[in-house]
Amino acid sequence: MQPRLEAALTVFDDPAAKARELLRLHRAWQSTHEVPGVLRPVIARAWQRQGSLPPQHRPLGDQQVAERRERAEDLAAVVPLLQERLLPLAAEAGNELVVSDDEGYVLWVTGPGPVRRKSEELGYVQGARWRERDVGVNALGTAMEERRPVQIFGPEHGDEDQHPWVCTSAPLLDPRTGSLLGVVTLSGSYRTAHPHTLSLVTIAAREATDLLGRKHDGALRRLALEAARCWPAGSGPALVVDDAGWVASADGFGVGERVRLPAGLAPGTAWLPGLGQVRAEPLEGGWVLRAASGAAELELRPGPRPMAVLRAGGHTTEIPLSARHFELLGLLAAHPRGVGTRELLACLDGAQTAVTVRAELSRLRKRLGGLIESRPYRLTVPAAVVRA
Template sequence: MRPQRLEAALAAFEDPAAKARSLVPLHRAWASTAAIPAPVRPVVARSWQRQSLKNPAIRPLGTGDIVDRRERAAVLSGLVPMLEERLLQLAADAGNELVISDDEGYVLWVAGPSPIRRRSEDIGFVAGARWRETDVGTNGLGAAMAERTPVQIFGPEHAREEQHTWVCTSAPIIEERTGQVLGAITLSGSYRTAHPHTLALVSATAREAACLLAARHDRELHLLAGSVPAPPGRHVLVDAQGWVAHSAGFGVGNRLRLPGNLCAGGTWLPELGAVLAEEVPGGWLLHGGNRETDARLELELAPVPVAVLVQDGQRTEIRLSERHGQILALLVANPEGLDAHGLMEQLPGTTTTVTVRAELSRLRARLGGLIESRPYRLGLPASFRA
């Protein structure tokens, strides 16, 4: 994971009241002209640019909808005990509350001292409320989700004036294996409690949550690999999202792109080519194909180039760029194959064999090893579609 550059809203010994007074003219200038003054911090300037001061009224969800959203956010729900253990007591000691929101910015858990929670109710920062930037303007939770990085929003950096006495320090929880933002954690309170250490604490907790999820997924893959006996021959065992638990005979990375309509039987995958898919508990076992497959390739050039792989009665369409369509057409027309020089001579606008080889490399990645080399030729029957 790349180290994050954290930018606190104010320095450790900076006077919060003086800082807030210095920000009021900047906010007023932006509110009246929509022009962002130069002294505004870059993260705040980007947030001000993303949204409008005219946000709709906050209408929190009902209790039943909150329960439904907590059940929907099962992965995030499993992290709540750890988040509370790491942050809740420290938040209370600092006069802050702990807020946990889901991937759409809905506040699902709020905990902390009663006085601060009553104050947050006055501005609508309550369970069931959605606090994205488009809902309530610039705020810590919304900015952290939009920026995908920890953010501290102080006093008049908030878009709405009723939030100008607050400081909100937020960090998104990002699942590393998918890059998905699962939610955000926020410590909020009076701007007089602002401190740069809060940003570091929230950031470290979000990273710990991401590491717990990664470790949990590794354990799940290990269990999957142990529960499915390895078959003879080339194969890849993946979970339902395509993450590789075990492989033999294939040079694969950590994850395969599985089509949404994958079903048992013969199929074709870009990274593997022709395979036999077998559904197993928790994922898929993909067996390597062989030369005796009945697969064939059909090339359609108009209105846009499309390669159609037909295997076991199933059709897989792969959209191509114009250049890749031209290359594939030459290979279909020359089943005996062409070297890079032969392709260069017949491709319009191509002047070097280096360019040809680069395009072939990209095309072979798209077609999952269907193109052989020395010379370049298709490894299965191919024809043009009318």
């Protein structure tokens, strides 16, 4: 569920009066280091996070900015859309449009000359980094921290030099992973503040995410076509995924939209959670995965953070376990010929029923691929509890 949008002021507020009241609260906070309880929650959290600020760092040079733009391929792909949606508003309201990357570095700045010259006096320029811990509470940095759209008005900013400003930011998220790609911001004089700006920036950020989602869908379709060209029908069951594990096609595999790929996946045999033993064949932009057999063994390591360690095909995979799942695997390891639900119930500690035991084993089987069979429940690979 998306958090409710909360503009810094309503259309009925007098910006000048609002700024005077916030300035009084800001100076009280600076004097006592106690955050006033009447602040908006998002601002209260931001003020609580702000500590003493280091000297402002020197902005990146043009070459470094160009390199960051090149690396931020997905972010660069949505800048034209953001400019199309927001620049007309920025020009009309005397605002500038700023797009930063996932580390808070300003990579694109566009808008009317007068407002850009004023922001340059603050160091709000291309190549500057504007996280909260760099320059204090500000919309760009706070949107990064909160992972939500934020509007910060006048003295809600942490640094008094920023008090003449109103800034409205929204995070730009990767639709595939949910990770932060960057932040889009409209900034201008606090006298231009309007609650509708928050909605407009939020909608533009969502459009950018949708655009990236469509771009990713197209890439998956191309990956599936390339796999079909290299491995035509009749080549046997195959699962085609991109480098992040998103499924392009699945022939003979029952999977969802995404599978978890291990870090450093290499061509050859590997064990994947939920899939079991597979043979990984590289494809430009992804992988073709096929069911494979081979020797494997499972180590069960107890401790405050119990885990199973699977060794298969020259790869080692660590699988964190809950205490209950570790206990169940230990019982299965002790009964290599298999064990029924009643026998497991008799051995387990705590109040358990046949239904809860079967449910826990179902979750384990989904996590451990083909390592557990049922009727009776048994491990398909040798397993032992290894104590330090």
